[in-house]
Amino acid sequence: MRIKVCGMRQPENIAAVGALEPDFLGFIFYPKSKRQVPATLTELPALPAGCRTVGVFVDESTANIRAKVAQLGLDLVQLHGHETPAQCAELQAAGIPVIKAFSVDAAFDFAALLPYVPSCSFFLFDTKGEQPGGNGTAFDWNILRGYTLPVPYFLAGGLDLEHAPALRELNLPGLYAVDLNSRFETQPGLKDAARLAPMLRQLRT
């Protein structure tokens, strides 16, 4: 199973988690997040070849997103706010693959995603909560059993070591990767490589 570790912000920690060879590492550029990348991080440490970098933005302008992608050499962007299909299309047209995130609850209507289908490489389904992301709680994955859209997605929201056996057994249509964040931290934005290692091992065997 492919794995994204999100909310990286400190160079030694980025290198330590990178050494575990996740498929994606996420960097949050949202001023209200405790995981916001500091302005002092002007370049990323070397990462394993297969590890793609994702910039996470919330209601940011296309110009600012493009500037950050160019500055840090990010591979994809994850849009975690109220971004429109037109903004996703603008970024994709600029050669930046888009992951559009959606907050999910029992009433979520997947038909609302149809306008995003042509302009997104991936979706990300996260738990609806007080914050746009990083709420640390899981949603009922069964809601994804009826997913029929052609866009592959990341599953996010409070994923923890205890979920590993169930995630391994998941056979959901469109599931592309899982996203790990606050449940693997010693403090916001500082990942615990010693807890991530067994999670990655369990998800990959």
Ligand SMILES: O=C(O)c1ccccc1NCC(=O)[C@H](O)[C@H](O)COP(=O)(O)O
């Ligand atoms: O994590 C944040 O602080 C955050 C804040 C604002 C927008 C997005 C954010 N995180 C993006 C992610 O992809 C998280 O990994 C995802 O929300 C799941 O987080 P968690 O519930 O803590 O596992």
